[in-house]
Amino acid sequence: MTSTKTTKYILPIIVISQFLCTSLWFAGNAVLPDIIQNFPGETNLLANLTSMVQFGFISGTLVFAFFAIADAFAPSKVFFTCGIAAALFNLGICLPINDVHLLLLFRFMKIASDYFKDGLGKSLGFLVGALVLGTAFPHLLKTVTSKFPWEYVIYATSALSAIGAICILRFVPNGPFRVAGQKFDFSSCLTGFKNSSFRSAAFGYFGHMWELYTFWAFLPGMLLLYNSTHPTSSLNVSLFSFLVIASGGISCMIGGVLSQKFGAKRIATVALALSGLCCLLSPIFLFGSSVYLFLIFLFCWGLFGTADSPLFSSLVAKHAPETLRGTSLTLVNCIGFAITIISIQVINLLAKEMNSHYLYMVLAIGPILGLLALRK
Secondary structure, three states: OOOOOOOOOOHHHHHHHHHHHHHOOHHHOOOOOHHHHHOOOOOOOOHHHHHHHHHHHHHHHHHHHHOOOHHHHHHHHHHHHHHHHHHHHHHHHHHOOOOOOHHHHHHHHHHHHOOOOOOOOHHHHHHHHHHHHHHHHHHHHHHHHOOOOOOOHHHHHHHHHHHHHHHHHHOOOOOOOOOOOOOOOOHOOHHEEEEEEHEEEEEEEEHHHHHHHHOOOOOOOHHHHHHHHOOOOOOOOHHHHHHHHHHHHHHHHHHHHHHHHOOOEEEEHHHHHHHHHOOOOOHHHHHHOOHHHHHHHHHHHHHHHHHOOOHHHHHHHOOHHHHOOOHHHHHHHEEEEEHHHHHHHHHHHHHHOOOOOOOHHHHHHHHHHHHHHOOO
């Protein structure tokens, strides 16, 4: 039986391990300028690389849910296995690859093996915050290793994933209240959408997902665009990409605390509205001459765009059918990440047809539709 003294360290260990393992998520994006030198003809590499990671997450989620992996085996051992496998597949992109399709395959396999589930609903803000910090971390690694080959970022994130996996295996035993959950029931997966509250929360989440990962994926491009159109500006793209994305980790935690007082739906609605406003205002700051206002704007967007992430997850879980909660959450997550693929590809296509300064206004479509759903 786990002692009380040991139990109080469980959540910090899980949060830290999640941060370490999710540092792999955007590792490829952080070193993309270096990778693309090997594929000069691939103008869509950013969009395709990120889309494959998202598609891998969807596939991993469905496989784990369908076979009830986390119920059939000890969660700590599942986490360990996935963390080590993810680290190895991540290292695959350091191989002397000449085929871009093989590169994309490694990114798909990395995140597919990186999926794990948790059941700490009341601490969701901290867990999502750790995920956001992990997503941002490769950009910081790129900054501090700028004088070294780009492969060092990949080596480091793979090592961190392995450390996180070992920490879970070593220090997080099965909990005293662990029970087997239901197996994935595909035939009943749409049941939750018959409930108007569940449907409202899910569609709010979908609107949020349309914006968030595309903003993260194209953030370095925004910074590069500002540098190119403002010759006096010399923003460190990797550093500010890290800082802006990482700021969302703080807002996740703050949003979780505020939701206890004002309600998850209210805080999620405010955050979604403000992030949508950032999408609409983006041309003003991309055109603006003040680098300080531009950076303040990006930080606000990073804060607002992520603050509602754990709140939508808690709302969906709250209104999901009790006997089909796992199935419902799996479906909503899969649809949400599928939407990110569409959004990333749409922005990538539009970037070839319209002025890049106005490009990110398209991301406001998601928050607007999400807010309409929440009003119902």
